[in-house]
Amino acid sequence: MSDIFQEVEEDVRRERYEKLWKQYGNYIIALAVLIVAAVAAWQVWQRYDLSQRQRVSDELQKADQVATSGNYVTAETQLSPLAKSAPGGYADLAKFRLAGVYLAEGKRDQSVDLLRQLTSASDPILSSAARLRLAWTLADASPKAQLVTLLQPLMAKDNPWRFAASEIIAYVDLKDGNRNQAITEYQQLAQDAAAPQTLRQRAGGISEFLKANPQGTVTPPQPSGAAAEAPAKPGAPTVAPPPAVQGKKP
Numbered sequence: 634m635s636d637i638f639q640e641v642e643e644d645v646r647r648e649r650y651e652k653l654w655k656q657y658g659n660y661i662i663a664l665a666v667l668i669v670a671a672v673a674a675w676q677v678w679q680r681y682d683l684s685q686r687q688r689v690s691d692e693l694q695k696a697d698q699v700a701t702s703g704n705y706v707t708a709e710t711q712l713s714p715l716a717k718s719a720p721g722g723y724a725d726l727a728k729f730r731l732a733g734v735y736l737a738e739g740k741r742d743q744s745v746d747l748l749r750q751l752t753s754a755s756d757p758i759l760s761s762a763a764r765l766r767l768a769w770t771l772a773d774a775s776p777k778a779q780l781v782t783l784l785q786p787l788m789a790k791d792n793p794w795r796f797a798a799s800e801i802i803a804y805v806d807l808k809d810g811n812r813n814q815a816i817t818e819y820q821q822l823a824q825d826a827a828a829p830q831t832l833r834q835r836a837g838g839i840s841e842f843l844k845a846n847p848q849g850t851v852t853p854p855q856p857s858g859a860a861a862e863a864p865a866k867p868g869a870p871t872v873a874p875p876p877a878v879q880g881k882k883p
Contacts, residue, residue: 689715689723696730705738716747725754729763736770745770752783761787761794768801769853777805796828800836804851807843816840 751763807815823837
């Protein structure tokens with residue numbers, strides 16, 4: 634008897650499934666086709682995106698080589714379209730390097746405009762690097778209060794960029810005639826164990842130079858081209874060229 638009930642139950646279940654399939658079978662098939670098509674399209678897009686990124690990376694590297702050779706006009710021509718249409722973070726990176734080329738060409742206003750844009754970049758490393766480069770670019774012509782405001786986001790105690798920002802403030806104090814304060818700030822940087830070793834050595838050397846040379850001074854770093862100041866790729870850290878000292882050494 635139980636076998637009969639089981640057969641009846643299976644027939645009812647089969648009949649129900651058949652009814653559902655007649656009603657919704659086409660939709661199920663269409664959904665399955667859409668899923669397969671979507672997965673295939675995503676894979677194609679991934680391959681295309683990767684090839685585009687590789688192409689842009691190669692073009693950026695070529696532009697760096699051209700800029701390093703001193704051919705800034707050609708480097709500008711190569712970087713300008715990438716700054717407008719490169720995929721992902723590569724457009725911002727191209728802008729950063731183009732800002733360096735502009736500065737090397739003497740096109741200060743264009744460089745400043747690009748760097749101001751990049752201070753709001755989504756990549757925190759790129760935005761911080763742009764903020765530092767912008768501060769150095771403006772250091773000789775802007776009041777200290779303006780530069781302090783520009784650098785304030787980097788000055789938190791846990792921010793790894795605070796040492797580079799402090800170096801700029803020390804330079805500005807020296808430029809403004811606050812020589813003793815600048816020497817003190819350079820000495821503090823030199824003695825800060827948390828600061829990068831190269832910066833500590835540089836700050837120590839500058840402070841000793843300034844103490845031994847009352848007429849000596851420091852000039853802001855000048856990039857020799859895009860590659861001299863830009864991160865190698867999105868997310869990579871950057872170090873600005875060191876300032877230069879001027880005057881007779883002891």
